[in-house]
Amino acid sequence: MSIAEAVGAWFLQNRRDLPWRREGFGAWGILVSEIMLQQTPVVRVIPRLEQWLERWPTPADLAASPPGDAVRAWERLGYPRRALNLHAAATVIAERHGNVVPSDVGDLLTLPGIGDYTARAVASFAYGMRHPVVDTNVRRVLARAVAGRGEAGPPSTRRDLAAMEAVLPIDPAAAQLTNAAVMELGAVVCTARAPRCDACPLVDSCAWRAAGYPPYEGPKAAAQKRFEGSDRQVRGLIMAELRGSDIPVTALEIEQLWPDAAQRDRALAGLIADGLVVAGDDGFELP
């Protein structure tokens, strides 16, 4: 049995009941979910997604609101530029695509905040187009089951897409199922820390297992920088202050948020440059 067949059969029996997998969940909802899921766990996305789609059922609805409303509704999902990008993407979809999320990967890739993963995820999951979908879960599953390595190592779009393509069935519907199934396997069984090989449909064919689980030795991804004391933390504090205020936040109020003036000014300038903060006569506010 092929990897696609084994993982697909497992998926049909074990998949989680997630909102974006519901029958009739539209392309817009899938696009919003994919943006929210970028580097953000499923459990934190679900409630925010449902509120978002209730308020903005189509791209044009979102485009009709100020971008700051999107940033505010994003709340604490993190990486608020995703909210800004999603608003910008919705505007393009409303104005140039007839308020319909594109199904073409090339079109999707031109939208802000949509990269190699998200473009193919939308094309595959929302429209059934046959494309390899590669996220961190897929990379890990293929590294182990196929390449026999414990970790995927640094990403390479070309190599990663080719690796998944080699596993993908020809039939588009089967390919869509395989994409979802391999992702799901990586998310709940072939996990980064403690893989549950006893529950894995690939246990008998896994190259990493067959090799005796050799430790990973290749190049390691750069370690994530410390968050405490970082510019990220300062940006987060400023954004939280702006989200929580209906009126412009004064320079004095921002000064109270962080003692280091140089770092504070750098963070604020960065937020303004990113379009997440607008400087006005009365202070600083969301766009």
Next chain:
DNA sequence: GACCCGTGGAT
């Protein structure tokens, strides 16, 4: 390719 960008739970 390296680095930056939030937030919070698990280990």
Next chain:
DNA sequence: TATCCAAGGGT
């Protein structure tokens, strides 16, 4: 407590 990790993308 410190580090890891989470359906990535932009520069």
